[in-house]
Amino acid sequence: MLQYDLHCHSTRSDGLLSPADVVRRAAARGVDVLALTDHDELAGLAEARAAAQAAGIGFVDGCELSVTWNTETVHVIGLRIDPDNAALGEGLATVRSGRDARARRIGDALEQAGIPDAFDGASGFVTSPRLISRTHFARYLIESGYVRDMKEAFKRYLTSGKPGYVPHAWASLTEVVGWIHGAGGQAVIAHPGRYKLSPAELRSLIGEFRDLGGDALEVVSPSHTAAQFNEFAALARAHGLKVSCGSDFHGVGESRLDFGDLPPLPAGSEPVWAAW
Numbered sequence: 001m002l003q004y005d006l007h008c009h010s011t012r013s014d015g016l017l018s019p020a021d022v023v024r025r026a027a028a029r030g031v032d033v034l035a036l037t038d039h040d041e042l043a044g045l046a047e048a049r050a051a052a053q054a055a056g057i058g059f060v061d062g063c064e065l066s067v068t069w070n071t072e073t074v075h076v077i078g079l080r081i082d083p084d085n086a087a088l089g090e091g092l093a094t095v096r097s098g099r100d101a102r103a104r105r106i107g108d109a110l111e112q113a114g115i116p117d118a119f120d121g122a123s124g125f126v127t128s129p130r131l132i133s134r135t136h137f138a139r140y141l142i143e144s145g146y147v148r149d150m151k152e153a154f155k156r157y158l159t160s161g162k163p164g165y166v167p168h169a170w171a172s173l174t175e176v177v178g179w180i181h182g183a184g185g186q187a188v189i190a191h192p193g194r195y196k197l198s199p200a201e202l203r204s205l206i207g208e209f210r211d212l213g214g215d216a217l218e219v220v221s222p223s224h225t226a227a228q229f230n231e232f233a234a235l236a237r238a239h240g241l242k243v244s245c246g247s248d249f250h251g252v253g254e255s256r257l258d259f260g261d262l263p264p265l266p267a268g269s270e271p272v273w274a275a276w
């Protein structure tokens, strides 16, 4: 059976490896088909695709798009999108453009909390001039000794209600599903277990996504427990959605799952790649 990994990041967003190194690591660890899904960014796809060809593995053009749904940030993955699609490219440029001002506000908020120079510090970890994220702030907080690891950085400073959290309006669910489909791709709700939504709100999100023509739910993810794999597979089936899986790999030492370590999809679920 082919090993699919349809969610990971490179230095073009908040990952630690270049697109080519991401692909080489995935191939060396037994992944047969890989999607690179940088946050709000397509710039790594050409390099990754060439590396996949050289390594002899399958490659899927992907992206992880930031969405604001009912004040909650939700991530939607686009798979098999055309990286040259103009509307998608322009939409992503707009989404990215809010990140710099947001990062300055995160820096100010952390300063208020007694952590000076965090904007400059985080900027030192940025690997693409086009994209700064909370992950870069987390790496600075770790390096400066404020926290021990990523988990603590987010838990103490960077999530909703914490001193370094700044609310931000990303794209709408409708826009993002439209961009993905307009670019010939499939839309997948990433790590549904991560959102601070009640079970009723989650069903409402998934129902709205399905009504917009959304394609799949990411079921197997390091953000989920084994029980949640089955729970979300059942939820996908109940809504007529397919299922997906991905390591959400960002780098060695930072990610709970490395390439090649993904558990299989729950039996009886229809994978998003069924018709590929």
Ligand code: AMP
Residues within 6 Å of the ligand: 014, 039, 066, 132, 133, 134, 135, 150, 151, 154, 155, 250
């Ligand atoms: P941003 O797009 O700037 O809001 O940053 C979101 C990124 O932060 C995610 O893609 C993850 O890489 C990272 N992240 C968010 N929450 C956590 C967490 N609790 N632990 C570790 N990383 C996280």
Ligand code: MN
Residues within 6 Å of the ligand: 009, 014, 039, 135, 250
């Ligand atoms: Mn990330």
Ligand code: MN
Residues within 6 Å of the ligand: 064, 075, 190, 191
């Ligand atoms: Mn995500």
Ligand code: MN
Residues within 6 Å of the ligand: 007, 008, 009, 064, 248
């Ligand atoms: Mn991700």
